[in-house]
Amino acid sequence: MVNAFRVAAMVAIILIAGAAGPLKAAAEPVVVRIELGQQRMTVRGGGVRYIWPVSTARRGMVTPLGSYRPNAMVRWHRSTLYRGAPMPHSIFFTGNYAIHGTTEIGRLGSRASHGCVRLHPANARRLFELVGDAGRSNTRIEVVR
16 A cells, blocks of 8 residues: 555656656856957857857947856847947847847948947847857856957
């Protein structure tokens, strides 16, 4: 009788655990490295590696150097500082600075922004998905000279 009770209890636990869904493996960290001198971004994580051209701060503006974690993600954002400029797939990393898609794809690879890191919209969407899958706390953004 005791053994039957234990078996029934174990089956109930297995069924309850199964109803909650399979356990999800921890996501691989995402590292985003932005090289201002090269105007490029290297992304590693989720089993992939990408190298994309970017546009960062033009002369007289600043893209802040340092190591950051994303502090906010907004799928469709418009700038509150620059006349509602579109900023699709924004990943904010410090203050008002973000990595985001741009409509000015012809300027990628050269300094053109007020300080944000601009990407091709398809690349911004892919990065947004990678960071979303890994989690903000599992993502590091490095901005170097």
